[in-house]
Amino acid sequence: MTTRELDDAAHMRALAHPTRLRIVGLLRTGGPQTAAMLGDEIDEAPGTISYHCRRLAEAGFIEPAPELGADRRERWWRATDDRTSWALADTFDDPERMLAATALGQTVAQAYAAEYERFLVQAPALGRDWVTASTSSDEVLRLTPDELAALGVELRTVLDRWVPVSDAHAPGDGSERIMAVTQSYRLVGR
Numbered sequence: 749m750t751t752r753e754l755d756d757a758a759h760m761r762a763l764a765h766p767t768r769l770r771i772v773g774l775l776r777t778g779g780p781q782t783a784a785m786l787g788d789e790i791d792e793a794p795g796t797i798s799y800h801c802r803r804l805a806e807a808g809f810i811e812p813a814p815e816l817g818a819d820r821r822e823r824w825w826r827a828t829d830d831r832t833s834w835a836l837a838d839t840f841d842d843p844e845r846m847l848a849a850t851a852l853g854q855t856v857a858q859a860y861a862a863e864y865e866r867f868l869v870q871a872p873a874l875g876r877d878w879v880t881a882s883t884s885s886d887e888v889l890r891l892t893p894d895e896l897a898a899l900g901v902e903l904r905t906v907l908d909r910w911v912p913v914s915d916a917h918a919p920g921d922g923s924e925r926i927m928a929v930t931q932s933y934r935l936v937g938r
Contacts, residue, residue: 751830757849764848764854764855766858767792769856770859775826801823
């Protein structure tokens with residue numbers, strides 16, 4: 749699994765656009781696709797998707813996959829990495845990077861919220877087993893910064909243990925794509 753570590757403000761801004769973030773996600777989870785295929789999924793015109801794909805390619809998030817095209821007019825794209833990460837704390841000394849990282853974080857937070865909302869709306873159609881197996885909880889703890897960092901490492905370690913299980917599955921074997929989101933941060937204003 750490859751992770752792209754972001755530290756460039758321009759690249760953060762490129763990914764902070766909701767449509768671009770969605771394109772990268774779809775290419776990571778669904779494999780290479782054309783602008784038309786992505787447009788059907790996102791409900792955007794292929795020309796708009798092509799524009800966003802070019803911007804993402806310029807920033808190195810995706811790349812052309814010409815070997816998949818039947819002719820020159822059919823342009824396929826693929827993700828260059830499996831995931832992206834950035835450290836908000838590393839941007840404190842650079843206001844431009846701080847703004848870009850914050851904007852990207854807000855776009856990601858909105859995407860997570862929209863994904864969970866889609867789950868809630870579709871829950872009746874997913875069936876009791878999938879809904880029962882799903883989790884959503886929160887816990888307010890009182891921790892030091894070092895303890896919060898240790899909690900984050902532990903949560904990441906748990907998710908990493910499940911990657912090989914996920915990789916062993918294939919469509920049709922009873923598995924489905926799931927979203928696992930972990931967040932732990934200091935509460936503000938309380």
